[in-house]
Amino acid sequence: MTLDVDGDLFDLANSLAGLLGAPVTIEDRDTIVIAYSGGNQDVDEARIGTILGRQVPVRYREAIAATGVFEKLRTSDDVITVDLPEEHMVSRAVIAVRDEGRLAGSIWAAIPGGPSAAQAEILRAAAPVVAGRLRAEASRADRNRRERVALLDTLLGGGEEAEAVAADRTMRGDWAVVTIRSADDEALHQAAGPLTLHLAAIAPGALSAPQDRSIRGVLPAGSAARILGDFLRRFGARDRLAVGIGTPVGQVADLPESRVVADQVADALVRRGRVGVVASLDDVFADVLVDRLEGFLNLHRRSSPLTRLADHDRTHEGGLVDAVRAFLDTGEISTAAEALTVHPNTVRNRLRRAREACGVDVGDPAVRLALMIDLRVVR
Numbered sequence: 001m002t003l004d005v006d007g008d009l010f011d012l013a014n015s016l017a018g019l020l021g022a023p024v025t026i027e028d029r030d031t032i033v034i035a036y037s038g039g040n041q042d043v044d045e046a047r048i049g050t051i052l053g054r055q056v057p058v059r060y061r062e063a064i065a066a067t068g069v070f071e072k073l074r075t076s077d078d079v080i081t082v083d084l085p086e087e088h089m090v091s092r093a094v095i096a097v098r099d100e101g102r103l104a105g106s107i108w109a110a111i112p113g114g115p116s117a118a119q120a121e122i123l124r125a126a127a128p129v130v131a132g133r134l135r136a137e138a139s140r141a142d143r144n145r146r147e148r149v150a151l152l153d154t155l156l157g158g159g160e161e162a163e164a165v166a167a168d169r170t171m172r173g174d175w176a177v178v179t180i181r182s183a184d185d186e187a188l189h190q191a192a193g194p195l196t197l198h199l200a201a202i203a204p205g206a207l208s209a210p211q212d213r214s215i216r217g218v219l220p221a222g223s224a225a226r227i228l229g230d231f232l233r234r235f236g237a238r239d240r241l242a243v244g245i246g247t248p249v250g251q252v253a254d255l256p257e258s259r260v261v262a263d264q265v266a267d268a269l270v271r272r273g274r275v276g277v278v279a280s281l282d283d284v285f286a287d288v289l290v291d292r293l294e295g296f297l298n299l300h301r302r303s304s305p306l307t308r309l310a311d312h313d314r315t316h317e318g319g320l321v322d323a324v325r326a327f328l329d330t331g332e333i334s335t336a337a338e339a340l341t342v343h344p345n346t347v348r349n350r351l352r353r354a355r356e357a358c359g360v361d362v363g364d365p366a367v368r369l370a371l372m373i374d375l376r377v378v379r
Helices: 007-018 045-053 058-066 069-075 118-156 159-168 185-201 224-232 252-271 283-300 303-316 320-330 331-340 346-356 366-376
Strands: 025-026 033-036 080-082 092-101 101-111 173-181 207-210 216-220 242-245 278-279
Touching: 007 025, 007 033, 007 101, 007 118, 025 045, 025 058, 025 118, 033 045, 033 283, 045 058, 058 069, 069 080, 069 092, 069 101, 080 303, 092 118, 101 118, 118 216, 118 252, 159 252, 173 185, 173 252, 185 207, 185 216, 185 224, 185 320, 216 224, 216 252, 224 242, 224 278, 252 278, 252 283, 283 366, 303 320, 303 346, 303 366, 320 331, 320 346, 320 366, 331 346
Parallel strands: 242 278
Antiparallel strands: 025 033, 025 101, 080 092, 092 101, 173 216, 173 242, 207 216
């Protein structure tokens, strides 16, 4: 039996598994599984989770990383054995795949007891063959990525051109834009490919691509939350990603409106450190509202009633801001006094001074709302 050099990476993985007599996975340099051999998927829990999630589950990846194998792959071209019996993992034989000296990926084979000399030689001979296939696949993937970006740009641009793309892709029903954001650009880079594979498997009409330091996509509105929630559960960097879902639209010409909302929801999540979350506007409406008003408040800060109270406090040390904040937080004079460890009459006097000296009357519902929003922003 020889390596199948004419097929795709899955054909190559299958023929390599046949030569080794062991199940094989081929990963890219970000440890994303891009091909695997068929059969023997239940060799251990680590392989099952790897195949299902297209990446080694976090628990096993951390244990593997602790062995130093990833550092060795950067510099060594030899076959490395990873043996973690405490994790109930079958031993892995792994070898780096390099393209013109640059680490392009790796081959992993589950071999009980580690590889024999013959199996190690097979892996060494396979590495350059896999490198060539990875190069070809990368070129094709780059063309596909550019096509996806162009299609996504057209859809998010709305109008007649978006309708033409939707008709060509038979996009029917309600659709929504999704925005994935992160404070970590590397997490976004790592997520882009797996999300494309995830959508291709379970939502063929959907589309996603990196865009503006985000990943944006267009998904069926009714299943977007479920699909992306499942993706976050499977993907290793879920603790660094936040997903905003835009408003559903019945016409793809209206997708630009959905994109604006998806961006606002994702931004609200990231700003508050809420990662691993899939949310719609319903879930974070108050946060988005506050964020939208922040620009107005920053532009007109000098006119805010909170600024008048703060100016008075700096001149007279009157404690007006603290009193107003405590009263608005608790809704009662006595509870506010307890929070400030002062007498209730002190709170009453400070609220009275706020009204008389600063023109800030907490009895006015509109003033209360303005103060609550401004206090939320400055926090």
